[in-house]
Amino acid sequence: MAKFTDYNLRPEIYQALKAIHFNQPTPVQERMIPVILQGRSVVGQSQTGSGKTHAFLIPIFEKINVESSTVQTIITTPSRELAMQIQLAAKQIAQQFPEDHQPKIGYYVGGTDKSRQASQLEHGQPQLVIGTPGRILDLYKNGALNIHTAHSLVIDEADMTLDGGFLPDVDAIAGALPADLQMMVFSATIPQKLQPFLKKYLNNPIVEEIPSQTVIANTIENLLVGTKGKSKDEVVYNLLTMGNPYMALVFTNTKERAKELAGYLRKQGLKVAEIHGNIQPRERKRTMAAIQRLDYQYVVATDLAARGIDIPGVDLVINDGIPSELEFFVHRVGRTGRNGQPGTAITIYNPDEEDRVAAVEKMGIEFQPRNYSQGELKEGIDRRRRVQRNRSTVKLDPTMIGMVKKKKKHVKPGYKRQIKKAIAKDARFKKRVADREELRANRKAKKQAADKVRGK
Structure with a gap:
C-alpha cells in the first residue's frame, strides 16, 4: 500500500497533509501523483469524492518555483463554487510555506470585479491561477494576465466543462500556452464529445480510469x-x-x-x-x-x-x-x-x-x-417484495380479448379450460395464415428469379 512519504515531497506539503488528516493516498492519488511529478500529461477518470483535487495539487506545489514571479500553472473549473473549493485547498497547502516564500495564488471567476483584478495584476503575476475559463480568458485577452508563461494546465470536471459550453474558452487558453504543455484532465466521466479536444492537446498521455468497488462509496x-x-x-x-x-x-x-x-x-x-x-x-x-x-x-x-x-x-x-x-x-x-x-x-x-x-x-x-x-x-419492508404473477406472452387480437373478458364476467365451470382452448385455437389459426403467407412469398421469389434468368 502506497504512502505519501513514497513521493519524497517538500516538508511543507507533508505538514499540509498532516493538518487535513490525509494519512495515505486514495487510489486516484496513488496512480496520478507519480506520473504528474514526472511531467507527463494525464487523463484521470474517477468517481466523485475520490480525492482528484489533491491528486493534482500535491504535484503542482511540489514543482512550483517560488522564486519566479510568473504564471506557472492554470487550473480551470466549470463553476465558481468549485474554483473556490480548489482555491481553499491550495491556500491550505501554500500557508505551510515560509511566509516570505508562500506561492501566490490568483483566483479569477465570473461575478467578481474584473477591473480590480486587472489593476492588481499590474503589480505582479500569480504563480498559480485558479478560476473559471471565461474570466481567465478575458484577463488574458485584456493583457492583464500573462498565462503564456504557464507550463501546465489542469482541466477539472472536464465533463461539466463540456456540458456547460466552456470548452471553447478552455481551448483558447490551451492554445495560448507553450507547445510542451503538461495537461491534466480530471473528470467523473469522459464523454465521446471530449475526445477531439483531448487528441488535439494530449500527446501520448497516461490514462487512468479508477474503477469504484460500488457505484457509491461503501462507507x-x-x-x-x-x-x-x-x-x-x-x-x-x-x-x-x-x-x-x-x-x-x-x-x-x-x-x-x-x-x-x-x-x-x-x-x-x-x-x-x-x-x-x-x-x-x-x-x-x-x-x-x-x-x-x-x-x-x-x-x-x-x-x-x-x-x-x-x-x-x-x-x-x-x-x-x-x-x-x-x-x-x-x-x-x-x-x-x-x-x-x-x-x-x-x-x-x-x-x-x-x-x-x-x-x-x-x-x-x-x-x-x-x-x-x-x-x-x-x-422497512422492501417495496419490491410483491412478485408479479407470470402472464401469458401470447398477444391476443381484440376478439380474443373480448372473449376472455366475457368469460371472466360470467364464471362457469371449466371456463379457464375453455379460454386456454380458445387461445390455442387462435394461435393455430394465426400460424396457418403465417405459413400460407410465407409459402406465397417463396413462390413469388422463385418466379421472379426464373423471370430474370429468362430475361438474360
Missing part, C-alpha cells in the same frame, strides 16, 4: 424512506432533527423548491443556508465561506453543489426526491462518506415516484428500506 449507508402520506417538508424536518448531524446537506431538484424548503425549515427554527442559482454570486460566495467556517449545520442546495464542491464534514445527505438527471444521484450522495469516513444518504420518495426509484436501482444502486416512526428510522 455510505444508502437509505430509502417513503412519505407515508406526510408532506416532504415534514419528512425532511423529521429526518434532520431526529439526531444531531455534524453537517446535513439537503438536495432539491429546482431552485424554487430549494427556496420553499429552506423557508419551511427556518420557520421550524433551523438555521439554514441556501445554495442555488437564484442566489447572487457575492451572496453565494459569502454563504460558502460561512459554510466552510461551520456557521451552518443545515444546507439546502440544488445540483449546483453536487459536483466538485467539498463541504467539510457532511455526514448526512437527504434527497428531496430523485434528480431529473439520474447521474446526479451519485454526485449528490458522494458529498458524504468522503476520505473513508462514514456517511448516511436518505432518499425520500412519494408513491408516484416508484419508477424513478427503480431507474436509480437499475444503475446498480441498492437502497435499504426504512420507515420513520417516533423520532427514529426503523427497518
